[in-house]
Amino acid sequence: MAKKPGTRMTKQRQAILDVLKSTTSHPTADWIYEEVRKxxxxxxLGTIYRNLSILKxxxxxxxxxxxxTYSRFDGNPVNHYHFCCTKCNQVIDLDIDIFDTIDQxxxxxxGHIVNRHRLEFYGICKDCQKDD
Amino acid sequence: MAKKPGTRMTKQRQAILDVLKSTTSHPTADWIYEEVRKxxxxxxLGTIYRNLSILKxxxxxxxxxxxxTYSRFDGNPVNHYHFCCTKCNQVIDLDIDIFDTIDQxxxxxxGHIVNRHRLEFYGICKDCQKDD
DNA sequence: TTATAATTAGTAATCGTTATTAATACTAAT
DNA sequence: ATTAGTATTAATAACGATTACTAATTATAA
Incomplete structure (x- = not known):
């Protein structure tokens, strides 16, 4: 973990990171807040937001x-693509290859310098197709 | 233009649509508000938001x-990709082919039903590279 | 025209997020 | 250990984009 000089790993920051690393559910700040409160x-809540910003x-x-209207957070910092269900608003990691030359x-x-890209798919997830 | 029964084309709605169709700058609701005010x-401002929602x-x-923290709007409803400059926050249309089979x-x-996707690139635009 | 319902201007409320502030707790040097 | 310096915190106020509310207006179809 790249530690910038002067930054401290407090128990709050560690707890937030632990919560995020232990789920693949792309939680909101509020959900993280509730988990860390346990x-x-x-x-x-301000500590949650400040640390999410710092960890980012x-x-x-x-x-x-x-x-x-709200952000979601992902404990996996390596680029990967997402599927968003427009019915249940679930966000699911996709296990498909990254277009690794597309930025270049x-x-x-x-002529623009491209540092990164994001790709998202929208539709109805497998679960939501059942209950119609 | 697909017109839902019961909907009216007021001069406000028409003006908002005209403003959006006449630019490729992906403006914010506030910018559209200022233009329509002319x-x-x-x-x-509430009329701007309500109509943007309806037009969408x-x-x-x-x-x-x-x-x-704010949305931008695009008068071109046909899918296309964007480049976002992380320095000047400009959003630029990209003239590259759509991955038209990727949804399928x-x-x-x-197993999820995919209706659409979005692809965005982030970096430093041509203009911002000059003034360093 | 007239009746009906969609739409509007104006304004208040909402809500996710950010800023402020005084108190706390790491960290390193004495 | 004791201190000084500063990052961090909890609590709360402030912010800003967006949405909801309401009475008045206006487009549309009969």
């Missing part, structure tokens, strides 16, 4: 936004 | 969200 009952800066986690392709074609 | 000075529902426009591919591989 470990540190008087943790503050550190490259430990990713922030996702899928057209909702776009860069050459356009 | 035509209808006492138009309300009608398939006339698209709503974009790029990790900001993911659908078959996962």
């Amino acid at each position: 470990i540190i009952p008087n943790v503050s 800066e550190m490259g430990e986690i990713m922030e996702l936004d899928f057209g909702s 392709d776009v860069s050459q074609a356009t | 035509i209808i000075p006492n138009v309300s 529902e009608m398939g006339e426009i698209m709503e974009l969200d790029f990790g900001s 591919d993911v659908s078959q591989a996962t």
Whole structure:
């Protein structure tokens, strides 16, 4: 873990990271807040947001936004693609290969420097197809 | 234009649509508000939001969200990809071919019904590379 | 025209997120 | 150990984009 000098790994920050690393459910800040409260009952919501921001800066986690009014967070910082169910709003990791040359392709074609890309699919998940 | 029975094309709605169709700059609701005010000075911001929502529902426009706290809107409802400059926050249309079979591919591989996908690239745009 | 319901302007409320502040707790140097 | 310095915290207030509400207006079809 790349530790910037001066940063401390507090029990709050560790708990937030642990919660995020232990799920693949792309939780919201509020869900993380509730989970961390089970470990540190008087943790503050502001602490959740501040640390999520710091952990993102550190490259430990990713922030996702899928057209909702709120963000979701992903404990896996390595690029991967997502499927979003427009019915139940579940976000599912996709196990498909990354287009690893596409950034360079776009860069050459356009002249913009491309650092990363994101790809998302929208539709109805397997579960939601059952209950129709 | 697919017109749902009961919906009216008011001058406000028409103005909002005109403003959006006449730019490729992916404006915010607030920018659209300022532009429409030049035509209808006492138009309300709530009217902007309500109509953007309705026009999106009608398939006339698209709503974009790029990790900001606000949405951007696109007068071109046909799927296309975007480049977002992380320095100046400009959003640029990309003239690259759509992966038109990828939705089916993911659908078959996962069992989820895939209706659409979005692909975005992030980096430093041509303009911002100059002023370093 | 007229009746009906969609739409509007204006404004208040909502809600996710961010900023503020005084208190706390690491960390390193004495 | 004791201190000084500073990152971090809990609690709470503030913020800003968006949405909801309401009475008045206006497009549309009969």
